[in-house]
Amino acid sequence: MNLSFLPVxxxxxxxxxxxxxxxxxxxxxxxxxxxxxWLAQFTLLVAAAVTVRTMDIxxxxxxxxxxxxxxxxxxxxxxxxxxxxxVLVYSRSYLAQRGLFRGETFVLILFALLGMQVxxxxxxxxxxxxxxxxxSLCLYALVAMQRDEVAPAEAAMKYFVLGAxxxxxxxxxxxxxxxxxxxxxxxxxxxxxxxxxxxRVLLVxxxxxxxxxxxxxxxxxxxxxxxxxxxxxxxTAITLLIGTAPExxxxxxxxxxxxxxxxxxxxxxxGMLVVLSVLSVTLGHVVAIAQTxxxxxxxxxxxxxxxxxxxxxxAADVTGYSAAMFYMxxxxxxxxxSFGVILLLSRERFESDRLEDLxxxxxxxxxxxxVMLLAMFSLAGMPPTIGFYAKLLVLQSAVSAGYTWLAVxxxxxxxxxxxxxxxxxxxxxFDAPVDRSPIEARGDTRVLLSxxxxxxxxxxxxxxxxxxxxxxxxxxxxxx
Amino acid sequence: MAPTMTPYLSLAIWVPIxxxxxxxxxxxxxxxxxxRWTALAGALAGFLVTIPLYTHFDAxxxxxxxxxxxxxxxxxxxxxxxxxxxxxxxxxxxNSFTTLLVVWAGWECxxxxxxxxxxxxxxxxxxxxxxxxxxxxxxxxVFFEAMLIPMYLIIGIWGGERRVYAAIKFFLYxxxxxxxxxxxxxxxxxxxxxxxxxxxxxxxLALDTQVLLFAAFFAAFAVKVPMWPVHTWLPDAHPEAPxxxxxxxxxxxxxxxxxxxxxxxxxxxxxxxHALAGFVIALSLIAVVYIGFVALVQTDMKRLIAYSxxxxxxxxxxxxxxxxxxxxxxxxxQMISHGFVSAAMFLCVGVLYDRMHTHLIADFGGVANxxxxxxxxxxxxxxxxxxxxxTSGFVGEFLVILAAVKFNxxxxxxxxxxxxxxxxxxxxxxxxxxxxxxxxxxxAALTDLNRREFxxxxxxxxxxxxxxxxxxxxxxVMHVSVTDxxxxxxxxxx
Numbered sequence: 017m018n019l020s021f022l023p024v025x026x027x028x029x030x031x032x033x034x035x036x037x038x039x040x041x042x043x044x045x046x047x048x049x050x051x052x053x054w055l056a057q058f059t060l061l062v063a064a065a066v067t068v069r070t071m072d073i074x075x076x077x078x079x080x081x082x083x084x085x086x087x088x089x090x091x092x093x094x095x096x097x098x099x100x101x102x103v104l105v106y107s108r109s110y111l112a113q114r115g116l117f118r119g120e121t122f123v124l125i126l127f128a129l130l131g132m133q134v135x136x137x138x139x140x141x142x143x144x145x146x147x148x149x150x151x152s153l154c155l156y157a158l159v160a161m162q163r164d165e166v167a168p169a170e171a172a173m174k175y176f177v178l179g180a181x182x183x184x185x186x187x188x189x190x191x192x193x194x195x196x197x198x199x200x201x202x203x204x205x206x207x208x209x210x211x212x213x214x215x216r217v218l219l220v221x222x223x224x225x226x227x228x229x230x231x232x233x234x235x236x237x238x239x240x241x242x243x244x245x246x247x248x249x250x251x252t253a254i255t256l257l258i259g260t261a262p263e264x265x266x267x268x269x270x271x272x273x274x275x276x277x278x279x280x281x282x283x284x285x286x287g288m289l290v291v292l293s294v295l296s297v298t299l300g301h302v303v304a305i306a307q308t309x310x311x312x313x314x315x316x317x318x319x320x321x322x323x324x325x326x327x328x329x330x331a332a333d334v335t336g337y338s339a340a341m342f343y344m345x346x347x348x349x350x351x352x353x354s355f356g357v358i359l360l361l362s363r364e365r366f367e368s369d370r371l372e373d374l375x376x377x378x379x380x381x382x383x384x385x386x387v388m389l390l391a392m393f394s395l396a397g398m399p400p401t402i403g404f405y406a407k408l409l410v411l412q413s414a415v416s417a418g419y420t421w422l423a424v425x426x427x428x429x430x431x432x433x434x435x436x437x438x439x440x441x442x443x444x445x446f447d448a449p450v451d452r453s454p455i456e457a458r459g460d461t462r463v464l465l466s467x468x469x470x471x472x473x474x475x476x477x478x479x480x481x482x483x484x485x486x487x488x489x490x491x492x493x494x495x496x
Numbered sequence: 497m498a499p500t501m502t503p504y505l506s507l508a509i510w511v512p513i514x515x516x517x518x519x520x521x522x523x524x525x526x527x528x529x530x531x532r533w534t535a536l537a538g539a540l541a542g543f544l545v546t547i548p549l550y551t552h553f554d555a556x557x558x559x560x561x562x563x564x565x566x567x568x569x570x571x572x573x574x575x576x577x578x579x580x581x582x583x584x585x586x587x588x589x590x591n592s593f594t595t596l597l598v599v600w601a602g603w604e605c606x607x608x609x610x611x612x613x614x615x616x617x618x619x620x621x622x623x624x625x626x627x628x629x630x631x632x633x634x635x636x637x638v639f640f641e642a643m644l645i646p647m648y649l650i651i652g653i654w655g656g657e658r659r660v661y662a663a664i665k666f667f668l669y670x671x672x673x674x675x676x677x678x679x680x681x682x683x684x685x686x687x688x689x690x691x692x693x694x695x696x697x698x699x700x701l702a703l704d705t706q707v708l709l710f711a712a713f714f715a716a717f718a719v720k721v722p723m724w725p726v727h728t729w730l731p732d733a734h735p736e737a738p739x740x741x742x743x744x745x746x747x748x749x750x751x752x753x754x755x756x757x758x759x760x761x762x763x764x765x766x767x768x769x770h771a772l773a774g775f776v777i778a779l780s781l782i783a784v785v786y787i788g789f790v791a792l793v794q795t796d797m798k799r800l801i802a803y804s805x806x807x808x809x810x811x812x813x814x815x816x817x818x819x820x821x822x823x824x825x826x827x828x829x830q831m832i833s834h835g836f837v838s839a840a841m842f843l844c845v846g847v848l849y850d851r852m853h854t855h856l857i858a859d860f861g862g863v864a865n866x867x868x869x870x871x872x873x874x875x876x877x878x879x880x881x882x883x884x885x886x887t888s889g890f891v892g893e894f895l896v897i898l899a900a901v902k903f904n905x906x907x908x909x910x911x912x913x914x915x916x917x918x919x920x921x922x923x924x925x926x927x928x929x930x931x932x933x934x935x936x937x938x939x940a941a942l943t944d945l946n947r948r949e950f951x952x953x954x955x956x957x958x959x960x961x962x963x964x965x966x967x968x969x970x971x972x973v974m975h976v977s978v979t980d981x982x983x984x985x986x987x988x989x990x
Contacts, residue, residue, distance in 0.1 A: 378609075378612075378653075382612070393645060398641055398642070398644070398645065399637065399638040399641045399642050400638055400642050404638070404641070405569075408572075408634070408678070408682070411678070411679065411682055412572075412682045412685065412686075415679070415682045415683055415686050416686055420679065420683060423679050423682065424676070424679055427675035427676065427678060427679055428672075428675070430675060431668065431671055431672050431675055434667070434668060434671055435664070435668060438648070438664055438667055438668075439664075441648070441649075441652075442652060442660055442663070442664065445649055445652060445653055446652040446653060446659065446660055446663070479569060480568070480569045480570060480571060483569065483571045484570075484571055487571060
């Protein structure tokens with residue numbers, strides 16, 4: 017047993033940072049709220065630096081086997097820091113205009129991030145559950161931050177009730193698995209599942225609930241009902257947060273639970289994932305066509321994209337997992353851009369979240385129209401953007417697992433999806449602008465959002481480094 | 497092998513793309529002249545770097561020439577692998593040449609967002625060259641798909657009234673086929689462990705697998721060609737596209753579909769190709785005959801030329817699936833000739849459209865009275881479109897019909913009806929538009945070609961005549977490659 021604190025140092029940093037902001041915020045006047053913002057950014061920077069410094073390829077189980085520190089958890093934590101940091105940059109003006117640029121927001125975001133980190137490093141059902149709850153509770157609160165508005169309150173309520181149900185599912189499933197294996201530590205569960213191939217009834221019973229809970233968190237059909245309402249109702253800055261960093265945590269959750277603990281029962285869960293995947297990619301893409309609200313449309317697009325992530329898991333091998341991880345990274349990178357542009361276009365008392373708000377963007381600002389175009393084609397899986405390679409990897413892993421028909425379903429659904437992504441491009445490029453007001457944004461937002469947009473193209477032309485990184489991380493991690 | 501190591505193919509791809517980016521960066525909407533001149537310089541440079549591909553080409557071998565191979569995505573063993581043989585080299589040249597014409601043709605008639613218009617064509621030109629030169633399936637796919645994006649924007653931004661419908665239909669139709677092809681690529685990768693085309697050429701495949709893969713590839717390329725019955729996007733796209741868009745669409749992008757047949761379907765799936773040849777021949781003949789009749793009744797010039805393109809491309813697919821050197825060479829010659837002729841026809845319609853803002857046949861009549869020079873050019877191109885001897889249109893059709901006679905008389909008979917039908921619909925359109933009395937005040941007010949338009953059409957007229965009178969420089973380049981391809985296709989892969 018390793019009692020070193022090194023593997024959890026990034027968590028300690030974020031915890032300390034969040035607590036400091038909580039205290040410092042008491043002494044800040046409204047004019048100096050940006051101190052909290054910069055402290056949050058500083059915390060993220062230190063946490064990222066610590067993660068990079070302590071990164072190594074060994075698999076370390078620390079804190080009496082409660083957490084695991086491998087390359088996967090290092091990378092996912094690092095990606096989460098980057099994502100949260102960008103979320104803060106992109107949403108700064110938006111938060112300020114709506115009176116949300118406050119210490120509580122930063123503290124809640126950091127605690128949500130802490131929850132993600134705990135989830136990402138979990139090697140124990142309890143740690144995993146704690147991380148999940150910490151993350152979810154903070155996100156519920158963040159959705160409801162605009163107290164006077166109806167839509168966010170309603171969204172938060174739905175999010176909370178359905179999220180609590182999913183947590184219940186997860187706990188119930190875990191207790192069944194505990195009953196079947198006699199342990200809660202993920203690596204020990206994995207060995208027990210492999211050793212005992214006879215009595216599967218209890219285990220599979222628990223497994224069904226675990227898969228349901230995972231699907232809930234991911235937003236896969238038929239557990240997707242919360243996604244459109246929450247994406248739509250939450251303030252766009254919080255939608256951006258929900259749609260990005262927690263996806264890494266959700267990926268880690270599936271990886272630890274299905275690829276780790278329940279790897280031995282793979283024959284039971286791949287079938288379920290195939291069904292979830294087919295339903296998500298088709299229903300997500302088809303329903304997205306009918307949306308007139310951009311955030312709602314992107315919510316359905318998220319549902320469909322999570323279907324593709326599950327397609328990577330269907331192969332139930334390391335190549336498939338690394339395909340899913342690459343997909344997740346590509347998706348988050350793209351989401352940051354698409355929601356980032358919505359935030360950039362929004363002003364005081366103007367959300368810019370309807371499709372027609374993008375009308376004639378090319379005439380107003382060719383550059384931001386181009387950045388949004390990259391995001392849309394990346395979501396549609398068109399080369400030369402990163403989204404193409406994401407699709408290529410998951411389709412390849414589905415074909416290699418013998419599910420060629422699943423890949424065909426995947427591409428046909430992608431065709432349906434292309435229609436509404438193209439419609440966004442159409443609105444930006446072919447329609448005449450209605451709103452001709454100039455686009456104002458802070459310099460740091462402009463630079464980072466531009467870089468973020470170009471990254472979609474750059475990784476689309478040279479995808480190898482990122483692909484290799486995901487593959488190396490997964491191949492170094494221990495699976496059973 | 498060329499004695500030089502200059503990466504001509506990379507230059508052919510990246511010079512236009514970088515020029516396009518430069519146009520975007522330099523050209524502001526307020527300063528359109530700068531965008532035009534930068535674009536012209538870029539297109540010219542893009543054409544000049546492709547000339548060594550022809551002059552240094554070794555026509556005595558079917559091996560891939562001007563090869564470049566660099567590691568690109570080692571994770572999947574994907575390489576940046578380029579090379580051309582006698583089949584593809586001419587299309588790289590044709591494409592770069594057409595881009596030059598398109599930039600020139602859009603000089604005055606494009607007034608809004610000039611920089612974006614020029615840049616879209618330049619970037620697309622580089623991507624198309626990439627598709628013709630790629631020897632790695634994923635590299636090909638990236639170029640093949642990416643070129644949809646600029647074309648979508650070209651139709652949608654600078655197109656006619658129903659441009660949005662046309663642009664989305666064009667995009668989704670072509671995307672459907674290529675996505676199925678992507679699954680086929682992945683399947684072949686799974687079988688062979690590589691995305692290199694040359695590995696796939698020798699990969700043994702069972703017949704039922706070949707037939708499934710054939711269906712996937714066919715979906716991609718038949719839509720692009722386009723073959724009956726998946727042709728309906730083309731007559732919708734053409735009338736809505738701006739002149740330059742129509743030119744590139746007809747002259748180049750259709751050829752990529754046909755090129756896919758020779759580069760992918762025939763050598764990778766020879767047994768399925770033989771087994772399904774009757775099916776492809778039947779579809780080709782329907783295109784030649786039925787679409788020929790459809791062209792006859794069109795009231796819009798651009799739609800008429802679009803249908804005539806489908807009919808002519810029917811000859812191309814027919815020629816490939818006769819499995820004889822004459823047929824395949826005829827098909828390739830037809831592709832190049834159609835590149836010149838359809839480009840010229842669409843430019844001629846563009847000349848009228850710039851003046852009258854319509855391309856309905858009924859709005860014209862007696863144009864010869866006001867535009868005599870123009871009428872002469874249209875006469876030449878109409879004759880070429882009808883396949884008159886001594887024009888480029890004759891070479892391909894004649895070779896294909898010759899090959900068809902050896903294969904089966906009735907197939908040749910049906911194919912030959914195209915000579916009658918082609919003459920009928922082209923010349924009848926010519927009669928209604930050019931001859932007769934001056935139809936209305938708008939036609940009476942027409943002015944003849946200006947200097948830019950004159951030289952534009954004169955260049956194409958020269959190309960059409962040279963290829964018609966002396967086709968050997970074109971045929972000789974492809975001969976060895978075609979013979980080797982057919983020898984390869986004759987060998988079973990079962």
